Amino acid sequence: MSNTAExxxxxxxxxxxxxxxxxxxxxxxxxxxxxxxxxxxxxxxxSADEVFTERHKRVLYDNGVREVYVQxxxxxxxxxxxxxxxGKILLDDTLPLRERAGLFYSVSSDVxxxxxxxxxxxxxxxxxxxxxxxxxxxxxxxxCLENSLKAMAEFIAHDxxxxxxxxxxxxxxxxxxxxxxxxxETMLRCGIGAMLHDVGKTRIPRLILDKTGxxxxxxxxxxxxxxxxxxxxxxxxxxxxxxxxxxxxxxxKMNGSGYPAGLMAPEIPLPVRVVTIADIYDALTTxxxxxxxxxxxxxxxxxxxxxxxxxxMDVFRRFIMVLSGAELVGC
Amino acid sequence: xTQAAIKQEKLRTGEFFAIxxxxxxxxMRGAFSLYLxxxxxxxxxxSAGETFCExxxxxxxxxGVKCLYVQETERPEYRDHVVQNLGTVLSxxxxxxxTRAQMFYDASSDVVEDIFTNKLPxxxxxxxFNRVFEFVAKGVSFLTLENSIKTMASLIAHDYxxxxxxxxxxxxxxxxxxxxxxxxKSLVQFGLGAMLHDIGKTFIxxxxxxxxxxxxxxxxxxxxxxxxxxxxACTLMPLSxxxxxxxxxxxxKVDGSGYxCGLRGEEIPLPVRAVTIADIYDAICSxxxxxxxxxxxxxxRVMKDEMGHGLDMEVFAxxxxxxxxxxxx
Numbered sequence: 001m002s003n004t005a006e007x008x009x010x011x012x013x014x015x016x017x018x019x020x021x022x023x024x025x026x027x028x029x030x031x032x033x034x035x036x037x038x039x040x041x042x043x044x045x046x047s048a049d050e051v052f053t054e055r056h057k058r059v060l061y062d063n064g065v066r067e068v069y070v071q072x073x074x075x076x077x078x079x080x081x082x083x084x085x086x087g088k089i090l091l092d093d094t095l096p097l098r099e100r101a102g103l104f105y106s107v108s109s110d111v112x113x114x115x116x117x118x119x120x121x122x123x124x125x126x127x128x129x130x131x132x133x134x135x136x137x138x139x140x141x142x143x144c145l146e147n148s149l150k151a152m153a154e155f156i157a158h159d160x161x162x163x164x165x166x167x168x169x170x171x172x173x174x175x176x177x178x179x180x181x182x183x184x185e186t187m188l189r190c191g192i193g194a195m196l197h198d199v200g201k202t203r204i205p206r207l208i209l210d211k212t213g214x215x216x217x218x219x220x221x222x223x224x225x226x227x228x229x230x231x232x233x234x235x236x237x238x239x240x241x242x243x244x245x246x247x248x249x250x251x252x253k254m255n256g257s258g259y260p261a262g263l264m265a266p267e268i269p270l271p272v273r274v275v276t277i278a279d280i281y282d283a284l285t286t287x288x289x290x291x292x293x294x295x296x297x298x299x300x301x302x303x304x305x306x307x308x309x310x311x312x313m314d315v316f317r318r319f320i321m322v323l324s325g326a327e328l329v330g331c
Numbered sequence: 332x333t334q335a336a337i338k339q340e341k342l343r344t345g346e347f348f349a350i351x352x353x354x355x356x357x358x359m360r361g362a363f364s365l366y367l368x369x370x371x372x373x374x375x376x377x378s379a380g381e382t383f384c385e386x387x388x389x390x391x392x393x394x395g396v397k398c399l400y401v402q403e404t405e406r407p408e409y410r411d412h413v414v415q416n417l418g419t420v421l422s423x424x425x426x427x428x429x430t431r432a433q434m435f436y437d438a439s440s441d442v443v444e445d446i447f448t449n450k451l452p453x454x455x456x457x458x459x460f461n462r463v464f465e466f467v468a469k470g471v472s473f474l475t476l477e478n479s480i481k482t483m484a485s486l487i488a489h490d491y492x493x494x495x496x497x498x499x500x501x502x503x504x505x506x507x508x509x510x511x512x513x514x515x516k517s518l519v520q521f522g523l524g525a526m527l528h529d530i531g532k533t534f535i536x537x538x539x540x541x542x543x544x545x546x547x548x549x550x551x552x553x554x555x556x557x558x559x560x561x562x563x564a565c566t567l568m569p570l571s572x573x574x575x576x577x578x579x580x581x582x583x584k585v586d587g588s589g590y591x592c593g594l595r596g597e598e599i600p601l602p603v604r605a606v607t608i609a610d611i612y613d614a615i616c617s618x619x620x621x622x623x624x625x626x627x628x629x630x631x632r633v634m635k636d637e638m639g640h641g642l643d644m645e646v647f648a649x650x651x652x653x654x655x656x657x658x659x660x
Contacts, residue, residue: 203592225591228559231579232592235600239572248562248579260556261563269566 016042016069020103021060022095023082024052024068030081032074042069048077082107087157090149101144104152108140111167135174135184139191147236151199154233158202159209165282170194172278175322176315177271186242190271193239193246197275200230200247210289224259227251242271250275253310265312273312277319280307296323347373349398350409351434353426354416357388361412363405373400379408413438418488421480432475435483439471442498450499450616452627452654463505466515470501470522478567482530485564489533490540496613501525503609507650508602521602523570524577528606531561531578555590558582577606584641604643608650611638627654 016035024034034052035042045060045068046052060068070078086107090100143152156163173194177187201209204226208219215223230247239247249272252258254265284291284299294302300320303311347366355365360382366373376399377383391399401409417438421431443464447457474483487494504525508518532540535557539550546554561578580603583589585596599607615630631651634642 228579228591231575232594232598235576235580235594235598235603241570241572241575244562244572244575245566248559249566252563260559263563263566267563267566272566 015072017072017075018067018069019078020099020106021057021065021068022089022099022103023085024057030084031077032070032081035069035071036065037067037069048074083160086160087153087155090153091157097146097149100153101149104144104149105140108143108167109136111164112136112171135188135191136170138188139170139195142188142192143195145237151196151233151237154202155199159206161286161288162198162201162209165286166195166198168282168286169197169275169278172282172319172322173271173274176274176278176318179318179322180270182271186271189240189242190246190274193243193271194275194278196230196234196239196243197247197250197279198226198230199233200226200228202233203229212290224251227260242269245269246272246275250279252276254312255309257310268312270312270315273315274319277303277311277315280311281319346403347400348403348406350401351430351437352391352396352399353420353423353430353434354413355383355388355391355399356416356420357383357385359383359416362408363401363412366400366402367396368398368400379405410441414491417491418484418486421484421487428475428477428480431480431484432472435475435480436471438487438494439467439498442495443467443502445495446499446502450627452656455654455656460506462509463502466505466509466518466522467498467502469519470526473519473523474526476568482527482564482568485533486530490537492617493529493532493540496617497526497529499613499617500528500606500609503612503650504602504605506653507605507609507646510649510653511601517571517573517602520571520574521577521605524574524602525606525609527561527565527570527574528577528581528610529557529561530564531557531559533564534560555582558591573600573602576600576603581606581610583607585643586640588641599643601643601646604646605650608634608642608647611642612650 016037031048033047034045036045037043046056086103089095090104092100142148152163155166170191174187174191177190182190204223208215208222211219227248227250231244234244234247249258249261249263249268252261252263252268252272253276254268254273256262256264280303281296281299284294284302285296287293300323303316355361360380361377362379364378365376365383367376377387417434420426421435423431447460474480483494486497501522505518505522508521513521535554539546539553542550558579558581562575565575565578580589580592580594580599583592583594583599583603584607585599585604587593587595611634612630615633616627631654635644635647639647
């Protein structure tokens with residue numbers, strides 16, 4: 001089973017990266033070739049235009065092959081393929097839970113690594129990085145438990161983009177909470193909430209989520225049910241109050257104009273306010289069905305100019321500091 | 332003044348009962364007379380219908396009187412006064428928190444007392460319920476913490492009925508859940524969830540809540556918001572997942588026809604299923620605007636015949652057994 005640490009040496013070798021054979025789903029082969037490694041050499045196993053069959057997979061398994069390789073040049077195709085199929089694979093009860101959990105873990109680690117590379121400042125303090133990274137690993141362990149994995153799988157199957165968005169929000173949230181000096185356990189509980197904050201979107205029709213135009217009042221009402229539906233997806237996972245509050249109230253605003261409860265500032269717990277800001281920022285800096293991604297600076301400026309009554313501006317200030325790579329600990 | 336002390340007082344004096352002076356607001360005109368205790372006797376302080384002026388209040392404060400007394404015969408009038416004013420008094424921050432906590436505790440105990448004397452079938456033997464009492468007491472004391480008492484005060488001020496209903500549901504659900512062998516900590520949290528399950532009704536218009544006839548579609552939509560609004564009222568109290576689930580999902584049905592999410596069967600946690608049954612039972616039993624009170628076994632019959640598909644029948648069966656006098660095994 002691969003993880004980011006093991007991928008790196010292969011990548012530094014230049015042209016290949018490792019993936020789990022479980023990820024290669026019979027009959028739905030993507031546009032990439034699969035290689036095996038034999039004595040330091042990469043050997044073609046199936047090519048991009050070939051159908052990967054159940055038999056191909058069994059041969060790998062029977063021979064104890066736990067890693068196959070894809071050319072780095074074909075990574076975009078592979079990523080696309082994962083987005084389309086990960087949820088299905090995670091929901092496949094014929095695969096052992098341990099294998100699926102491992103797969104989930106490695107894909108999430110990739111999302112996280114990508115997030116650190118492309119969205120956080122290069123000069124990010126390494127202690128900070130390690131701490132956030134450690135929390136991510138613990139959160140992922142939690143999410144690999146049987147009931148949690150099922151919830152995550154449904155989530156990923158429904159919409160991979162929402163899932164990667166949640167991973168991003170997790171990292172931003174933990175980074176900001178860190179500046180307030182929260183202890184690791186609390187950050188972990190909040191992080192799990194951040195990771196699951198949009199899990200209720202699984203129960204919203206894709207047509208509405210992906211709509212390009214303006215939403216009509218009925219559609220808006222349906223979308224605004226996702227926080228409540230999120231908790232409905234989580235009744236069987238052991239969640240903390242912090243995590244539940246985050247899922248339920250991440251669309252509340254400081255001036256009481258949010259949903260679903262119209263809470264006012266003092267009633268909105270701090271970690272929830274952090275997730276709200278991370279959520280908006282990540283959404284606006286990412287391509288969505290109805291809008292192109294905007295540049296970070298532009299987004300921060302927009303948030304400051306138009307949302308200062310909605311957001312906790314102290315949290316916002318710290319969020320900017322995190323993004324700019326300022327020395328944060330204990331400020 | 333503790334609950335026990337007050338009880339003792341009642342026994343010894345027979346015809347009077349003690350009340351906290353904080354319950355008497357200045358300029359109120361009570362439908363009951365107030366007495367002070369002097370030696371072994373009671374002396375009239377203000378008579379029914381007389382205005383309780385600022386000066387009298389000051390005298391009380393200055394002399395440090397801990398209790399006022401009301402005649403037993405006027406208890407109904409005093410109870411009405413509590414129903415009308417407890418919410419206001421509990422949210423009055425000039426009254427020390429311990430005093431308000433005690434008042435809240437006493438009012439809750441009165442409601443519990445009332446269930447046992449008037450609401451449970453005679454088959455239920457009271458001495459079997461000591462443990463239930465213990466947990467109700469624990470749950471209630473938790474709710475006297477600063478942030479919680481504010482929330483409870485707004486519930487009581489909004490609608491005293493909802494408050495007494497909440498205590499009933501607490502008690503009934505506790506009776507059920509204690510048959511399952513949960514640990515103490517969990518039982519207290521289930522109790523809090525039961526107690527707070529309708530806290531969101533504080534934010535719903537009285538005209539809709541108390542409407543006697545059937546509700547329109549819009550009105551129903553408004554009412555259906557109360558579980559989520561309830562969770563919103565509790566962000567500052569330390570509640571467990573179980574307690575929050577009780578607040579959010581006590582209107583879910585095992586056949587998926589409930590709200591707000593249409594959860595099914597096992598997706599609804601067991602404590603929530605118990606609260607749902609306790610909630611329905613008490614709503615039908617109590618003389619709410621939309622249903623005339625009926626006796627316990629009629630109510631259970633109605634629940635089984637008309638609502639059985641939405642309820643967890645295993646949980647329901649336990650409840651029936653206990654109410655039939657089988658005790659908590």
